[in-house]
Amino acid sequence: GIQVEQSPPDLILQEGANSTLRCNFSDSVNNLQWFHQNPWGQLINLFYIPSGTKQNGRLSATTVATERYSLLYISSSQTTDSGVYFCAVEGGGSNYKLTFGKGTLLTVNP
Amino acid sequence: NAGVTQTPKFQVLKTGQSMTLQCAQDMNHEYMSWYRQDPGMGLRLIHYSVGAGITDQGEVPNGYNVSRSTTEDFPLRLLSAAPSQTSVYFCASSSRAQETQYFGPGTRLLVL
Numbered sequence: 001g002i003q004v005e006q007s008p009p010d011l012i013l014q015e016g017a018n019s020t021l022r023c024n025f026s027d028s029v030n031n032l033q034w035f036h037q038n039p040w041g042q043l044i045n046l047f048y049i050p051s052g053t054k055q056n057g058r059l060s061a062t063t064v065a066t067e068r069y070s071l072l073y074i075s076s077s078q079t080t081d082s083g084v085y086f087c088a089v090e091g092g093g094s095n096y097k098l099t100f101g102k103g104t105l106l107t108v109n110p
Numbered sequence: 111n112a113g114v115t116q117t118p119k120f121q122v123l124k125t126g127q128s129m130t131l132q133c134a135q136d137m138n139h140e141y142m143s144w145y146r147q148d149p150g151m152g153l154r155l156i157h158y159s160v161g162a163g164i165t166d167q168g169e170v171p172n173g174y175n176v177s178r179s180t181t182e183d184f185p186l187r188l189l190s191a192a193p194s195q196t197s198v199y200f201c202a203s204s205s206r207a208q209e210t211q212y213f214g215p216g217t218r219l220l221v222l
Contacts, residue, residue: 001169004152033210041216043200048209086152088211097143097168098211100152 002027002091006101013077013108021072021104023087031090032063033098034072038083046072046085077108112136114214116201122220123191131186131217133201141204142184143211146170146197153200159184191221 003026034046047061063070084105088098117132143158155168159178175187201214
């Protein structure tokens with residue numbers, strides 16, 4: 001199956017700093033999503049981005065499908081951005097059978 | 111519109127006991143899935159369903175059963191609980207027409 005690797009595994013920032021999270025995957029994908037798991041455990045979808053670039057407020061994501069990686073940018077980080085960020089991919093054309101990376105644990109200090 | 115709901119929120123079982131984790135969605139989504147999350151492992155797919163009456167195995171199906179008699183409900187059954195099934199379980203749903211998965215709040219299971 002598809003392998004998903006995320007880096008860095010842990011990241012500590014001061015409030016206001018910018019950061020880039022990376023997701024590498026081992027095969028072509030039809031579905032790539034970024035999720036944020038908050039400290040209470042809730043998983044929230046951030047982006048559906050199998051290719052191209054999207055932006056939502058302070059967050060943006062870019063996927064270069066031909067080179068098999070995706071980047072999540074967080075600008076002007078806030079303490080509420082803390083949590084685990086997961087990349088999840090699916091290579092079979094469906095939207096329901098995702099393979100997750102192990103995540104990046106982000107801590108934003110005030 | 112409640113989205114994806116899961117019950118119970120927390121459960122303690124003894125080894126060998128059976129139980130059912132409930133999952134329901136009110137968005138008329140065709141697809142539903144169960145994942146387990148273990149420390150340092152990310153989420154792993156247990157079983158999934160592409161519609162009522164249709165289920166299939168994911169990455170880690172052993173020890174779990176599912177059925178999908180209605181579009182709304184997708185229960186996960188633990189047949190004989192083992193300590194290795196201690197985990198947080200998430201149910202998710204998505205639509206064929208939409209691009210994103212929606213997750214429930216999770217069920218934390220402890221097997222002693």
